[in-house]
Amino acid sequence: MTTFQDWGFLPAFYDILRDQGIVNPTPVQEAAIPKLLEGHDLIAQAQTGTGKTLAFLLPIMQKIRPDVESAQALVITPTRELAIQITAEARKLAAAREGVSVLAAYGGQDVERQLRKLQGGSQLVIGTPGRLLDHMRRGSLQLGKVRMLVLDEADQMLHMGFFEEVESIIRSIPRSRQTMLFSATMPEKVRNLAKTYMKQPQDVRISTKSEIPREQIRQLVIECTDASRERALLDMMERDMPYLGVIFCRTKVRAKQLNQSLQEKGYMSGELHGDLSQAKREQVMRSFRKAKLQFLIATDVAARGIDVEGITHVYNYDVPLDHESYIHRIGRTGRAGEKGLAVTFAAPNDMPELRNIERGIGQKIARERYEA
Known part of the structure; x- marks a missing residue:
């Protein structure tokens, strides 16, 4: 050795x-x-x-x-x-x-x-x-x-x-x-x-044993359009009633806009991305850990730093760039023997990336078509 x-x-x-x-x-x-x-x-x-x-x-x-x-x-x-x-x-x-x-x-x-x-x-x-x-x-x-x-x-x-x-x-x-x-x-x-x-x-x-714990995390793809993506997210949130949920967006602008929209609709949500000051990031994470915020809207950079007990749902508002990012994101839930649900919203133009993710994780993800 x-x-x-x-x-x-x-x-x-x-x-x-x-x-x-x-x-x-x-x-x-x-x-x-x-x-x-x-x-x-x-x-x-x-x-x-x-x-x-x-x-x-x-x-x-x-x-x-x-x-x-x-x-x-x-x-x-x-x-x-x-x-x-x-x-x-x-x-x-x-x-x-x-x-x-x-x-x-x-x-x-x-x-x-x-x-x-x-x-x-x-x-x-x-x-x-x-x-x-x-x-x-x-x-x-x-x-x-x-x-x-x-x-x-x-x-x-x-x-x-x-x-x-x-x-x-x-x-x-x-x-x-x-x-x-x-x-x-x-x-x-x-x-x-x-x-x-x-x-x-x-x-x-270095390959890591980062396979998805399938018995812990249920995965689902919601097929929607770009125009119906936010409505589909809201409907899933209402249907699932998460205790704590993380919603992943690809860009800071997207995260800010979605957080503003959710707050205007009365949701207890906060945003986490690179534009926030250190003090603001810590404040948001404290509130989320204490369940004063129900939803955290985050960019991928946060996927590697969020380790909070009680996250029951992960929503991929935007399809991740690759299967490693997908594993990182959905790994925020289904921890310590608890069950979790990971939902990915995919419009027609997201399908090539979604297929790459499925190849990368060696699994076909269950799909539902969104009907408003």
């Missing part, structure tokens, strides 16, 4: 891992770490929760030079939550390396404080695209000495519309860098990004 000691990390790292109860590497760590230590570019397809954060942080922390007081490694993430989470892990490892400083750069945080820390010299910078570009424009973040770049949750950056910003940041980093791309799914745009900006990347694909 492979152990972390096999890779020759600094001894202090083993103590930090052991204190967290981390003894053996996960499959993504076992596959990725040797390649990254050898300096290869890497494309890793792995779901959230598989240990990918340590898979890139350990090699980065091993290679960073404390005597160089400038950004040597940059991690780009789609959300503040993920930036905060990665920063917390990085600071635990940095405790073993005197002189190594970690900076988190994301919106909703004091810019002046970030500026002061950047002036002091941070070797590892972790941030969201918008705030990183802000610092670059101010001249407070210099990327000329970055040797390691991580694009984490690359598919979510695509879904959230960050790709132009990400490309702008990548173009500011020396081409001699090592690039690591981590993504739960591999849409074509992510693959094209890899082809354009990576050098002979090594591929790592």
Whole structure:
């Protein structure tokens, strides 16, 4: 069995891992770490929760030079939550390396404080695209000495519309860098990004046992039209009487519009997407957990962060982009032995994507035609 000691990390790292109860590497760590230590570019397809954060942080922390007081490694993430989470892990490892400083750069945080820390010299910078570009424009973040770049949750950056910003940041980093791309799914745009900006990347694909628990989650497709989609959703909500329901939309605009429409009709609903401040997101999630809100209208970025007891129904107002996103979405219900219902609304132009999802999950989903 492979152990972390096999890779020759600094001894202090083993103590930090052991204190967290981390003894053996996960499959993504076992596959990725040797390649990254050898300096290869890497494309890793792995779901959230598989240990990918340590898979890139350990090699980065091993290679960073404390005597160089400038950004040597940059991690780009789609959300503040993920930036905060990665920063917390990085600071635990940095405790073993005197002189190594970690900076988190994301919106909703004091810019002046970030500026002061950047002036002091941070070797590892972790941030969201918008705030990183802000610092670059101010001249407070210099990327000329970055040797390691991580694009984490690359598919979510695509879904959230960050790709132009990400490309702008990548173009500011020396081409001699090592690039690591981590993504739960591999849409074509992510693959094209890899082809354009990576050098002979090594591929790592970690399959997860994420099959749908069919005895727990009943799945249903409601065949409707674009014009009748909202009416079909409302009728299903009235018929099902969910305790808590999550309604997934593809875009922030769509989520906002649907939430406004439901609120106007008297439903206790809230929205969750990338345009909300951190404080607002936390407030919405608190209300949903306490069942003060019955319905949460969310974009795909939220599918990976919603873990709330009592979600009885998931409604795919828009058909997901791929079967992995479908599994993520409907996995919000049917937890801890409870039953759940996942309903997907599909208009005629959604049928090709729906067939791809059915192929991906190896199952034909039951269908009903909506009659107003």
